[in-house]
């Protein structure tokens with residue numbers, strides 16, 4: 001049984017879909033949900049699924065305390081689902097090809113520092129793009145430059161707003177991320 005940890009900084013709607021997907025799985029289990037925000041709603045979602053939680057600061061992550069916890073819990077895969085800090089290289093190297101992230105755009109467009117959450121959808125709207133989508137990729141030491149595993153797109157119209165774009169992207173994420181993880185682990 002593979003042991004998966006989810007890292008998230010906010011609401012955790014993707015984390016919830018992933019926990020529900022693996023709730024009765026014989027292949028993998030969500031062994032930990034960890035956040036850098038003690039008040040992140042993802043922690044409440046984890047408690048609903050009886051998944052253990054762990055909180056840490058950027059300083060503690062950079063000092064190796066998150067890696068220590070992942071090793072203690074014998075984690076096989078790390079899933080970034082709305083995690084908003086850069087994973088230090090020591091941590092990415094501890095999980096080579098075993099750390100995956102979801103990005104709310106069609107990389108390589110709209111990636112890199114500053115490109116997260118609503119900032120991404122606002123940039124897509126400002127550019128007048130006729131489509132957007134999601135990218136699921138392996139994680140390396142740089143933001144959003146790891147090997148792309150999966151992409152899915154959705155059309156946009158001039159009537160779309162950053163909020164409606166976000167809703168379309170979330171729908172794609174919730175539909176695909178759990179299945180892609182299932183195929184990876």
Ligand SMILES: Nc1nc2c(c(=O)[nH]1)N[C@@H](CN(C=O)c1ccc(C(=O)N[C@@H](CCC(=O)O)C(=O)O)cc1)CN2
Nearest residue numbers: 083084085086087103113114115116140141142143144
């Ligand atoms: N080493 C890596 N770490 C992370 C990656 C990655 O690919 N490699 N992906 C991100 C997730 N992400 C996009 O998918 C992303 C998240 C956050 C940022 C960003 O600019 N963050 C701000 C800080 C925001 C905050 O403190 O609330 C910043 O760095 O200034 C960019 C991309 C997760 N980690």
Ligand SMILES: NCC(=O)N[C@@H]1O[C@H](COP(=O)([O-])[O-])[C@@H](O)[C@H]1O
Nearest residue numbers: 011012013014082102103104116117
């Ligand atoms: N660049 C990273 C980034 O922007 N990640 C995005 O944060 C949201 C988290 O939503 P959730 O907390 O409801 O799962 C998701 O849309 C995810 O793609």
